[in-house]
Amino acid sequence: MQERERKAQWILLLAVLVIATCGLIYELVAGTLASYLLGDSVMQFSTIIGVYLFSMGIGSFLSKYISGNLLHWFVRIELLVGLIGGFSSAILFLVFPLAASFQVVLYSLVGITGILVGLEIPLLMRILEHRVAFKELVSRVFTFDYIGALLASLIFPLLLVPQLGLIRTSLFFGILNIAVGLYLLYFFAEELKKASLLRITAVILLLLELVAFVMSEQILKYSETMAFNDQIVYAKSSPYQRIVLTRNKRELRLFLNGNLQFSSADEYRYHEALVHPALSSVHQPKQILVLGGGDGLAVRELLKYPSIEKITLVDLDPEMTKLFRSQSVLLKLNQKSLLNSKVTVINSDAFIWLRNNKQEFDAVIIDFPDPSAFSIGKLYSTLFYTKLQSAVKENGIVVIQSTSPYVAPKSFWCIDETLRSVGFFTRPYHNYVPSFGEWGYIIATPNEKTGWFHSLPKGLKFIDSITVQQMFIFPEDMRTKEKLQPNKLNNQALVHYFEEEWSKYLD
Numbered sequence: 001m002q003e004r005e006r007k008a009q010w011i012l013l014l015a016v017l018v019i020a021t022c023g024l025i026y027e028l029v030a031g032t033l034a035s036y037l038l039g040d041s042v043m044q045f046s047t048i049i050g051v052y053l054f055s056m057g058i059g060s061f062l063s064k065y066i067s068g069n070l071l072h073w074f075v076r077i078e079l080l081v082g083l084i085g086g087f088s089s090a091i092l093f094l095v096f097p098l099a100a101s102f103q104v105v106l107y108s109l110v111g112i113t114g115i116l117v118g119l120e121i122p123l124l125m126r127i128l129e130h131r132v133a134f135k136e137l138v139s140r141v142f143t144f145d146y147i148g149a150l151l152a153s154l155i156f157p158l159l160l161v162p163q164l165g166l167i168r169t170s171l172f173f174g175i176l177n178i179a180v181g182l183y184l185l186y187f188f189a190e191e192l193k194k195a196s197l198l199r200i201t202a203v204i205l206l207l208l209e210l211v212a213f214v215m216s217e218q219i220l221k222y223s224e225t226m227a228f229n230d231q232i233v234y235a236k237s238s239p240y241q242r243i244v245l246t247r248n249k250r251e252l253r254l255f256l257n258g259n260l261q262f263s264s265a266d267e268y269r270y271h272e273a274l275v276h277p278a279l280s281s282v283h284q285p286k287q288i289l290v291l292g293g294g295d296g297l298a299v300r301e302l303l304k305y306p307s308i309e310k311i312t313l314v315d316l317d318p319e320m321t322k323l324f325r326s327q328s329v330l331l332k333l334n335q336k337s338l339l340n341s342k343v344t345v346i347n348s349d350a351f352i353w354l355r356n357n358k359q360e361f362d363a364v365i366i367d368f369p370d371p372s373a374f375s376i377g378k379l380y381s382t383l384f385y386t387k388l389q390s391a392v393k394e395n396g397i398v399v400i401q402s403t404s405p406y407v408a409p410k411s412f413w414c415i416d417e418t419l420r421s422v423g424f425f426t427r428p429y430h431n432y433v434p435s436f437g438e439w440g441y442i443i444a445t446p447n448e449k450t451g452w453f454h455s456l457p458k459g460l461k462f463i464d465s466i467t468v469q470q471m472f473i474f475p476e477d478m479r480t481k482e483k484l485q486p487n488k489l490n491n492q493a494l495v496h497y498f499e500e501e502w503s504k505y506l507d
Helices: 002-038 041-065 070-095 102-128 134-163 165-187 196-214 216-227 267-279 297-302 318-323 328-334 350-356 374-380 382-389 409-421 465-471 493-506
Strands: 231-237 242-247 252-256 259-263 287-292 310-315 343-347 361-367 392-401 425-433 437-445
Touching: 002 041, 002 070, 002 102, 002 134, 002 165, 041 102, 070 102, 070 165, 070 196, 070 216, 102 134, 134 165, 165 196, 165 216, 196 216, 216 231, 231 318, 242 318, 259 267, 267 297, 267 361, 267 392, 267 425, 267 437, 267 465, 287 297, 287 350, 297 310, 297 328, 297 361, 310 318, 310 350, 318 343, 350 374, 350 382, 374 382, 374 493, 382 392, 382 409, 409 425, 409 437, 409 493, 425 465
Parallel strands: 287 310, 287 361, 310 343, 361 392
Antiparallel strands: 231 242, 242 252, 252 259, 392 437, 425 437
16 A cells, blocks of 8 residues: 555656646747747747746636545646647647737637646645655655756757657647546546546547647648648748748749748849849959858859859758759759859858858858847847958958848848948948848948949849949938947847837738
């Protein structure tokens, strides 16, 4: 009997470990998913953590009103947590394209999960209070609780998101919650004699979540079918982003985390404007660095300069560069640029790579995503641009895509201010791309430069000597009179400007 009692204690304490791990995983899934879909990762994680912890407090308060067979109540709650938490990410992906108030659904799911998890720990302590001495009870319960939290925080970014993705991660831990409930029903069968209906319910829920786990990719594809107007021809989740290609009769479109990156109908306008004003201003460029641009479209334009001997492309996501080196329709679009013998592809974080780089280049082409989150904002910071200076030859040149000066003038001129604050000389310019509207770029040089736009390569679809000159003229509605801060790592002013300006167009 004593042996069984000791085993019962350990089973209940292990249940605490599972509760803590699962609860934090559901919170991390919600925060990550919200940052993917809504942007501003700091805001999303901060509010979700706050709502979750507050809801746990409500659950802890409400636990005092639960009486009767506490173990029976605990198993019910465990099954509810498994159901709601397990299906949370699938629900959010499906709701996002349809719901006008997505945040209401998001915070409701976070709040309900938090209340249920908040109920569980006090109930377990009450179940264990007659089995374990009080000081041992508190010590053990909170030890297992904190171990579970640590475990969740480690395996989520390192294992779960890269290997399972968000939908399967939440479903996996929903299955784990329900499996714990089922085991408790089996182990404590003597204390839960009138729980046959609960056992049947637990089995049904377990089967339901197992089926959803197997069909998770179909669930995600269905949600994307509702979110995108055109036919989805490719979709894959990498450890860094969700890559989706869509097609209609006119064009092929690339989306990363739901954000349009290019349309095949007019991407040449963007990439010709990104590359040629800068490259045509460098005498006989030989060594070129491209940061970002894993689609190879900027590299395609660079290969039009016969003097170039080597192009080094640094892009974070190997799935992107693999895709644009293997799919026939994309190889046709980028003219097999990433397979060219002059091109070396390095899959690495540009910030880390640049910090360790010892080479100098004639030109650097920077084609990062817009600074919509702090993780990207660091690539537009004073520290990054200071490191960039050491990678550019004395007479070299840099060009940076810099978001829309029409939609987000403060963001655009903040990038210009940041470059100038570290010693670069700048020449901002802009161009109209139908899929995006008015778009901005900034040329930067280590020294003040004379002699621009020597000779453009032949065969360009859009750029010529006249259009280049016009790009450097800014009307008043693309300027700002506000004094702007440089973008530093400790303030990320650019990300705040970007969120403020773009949110008016996205609401």
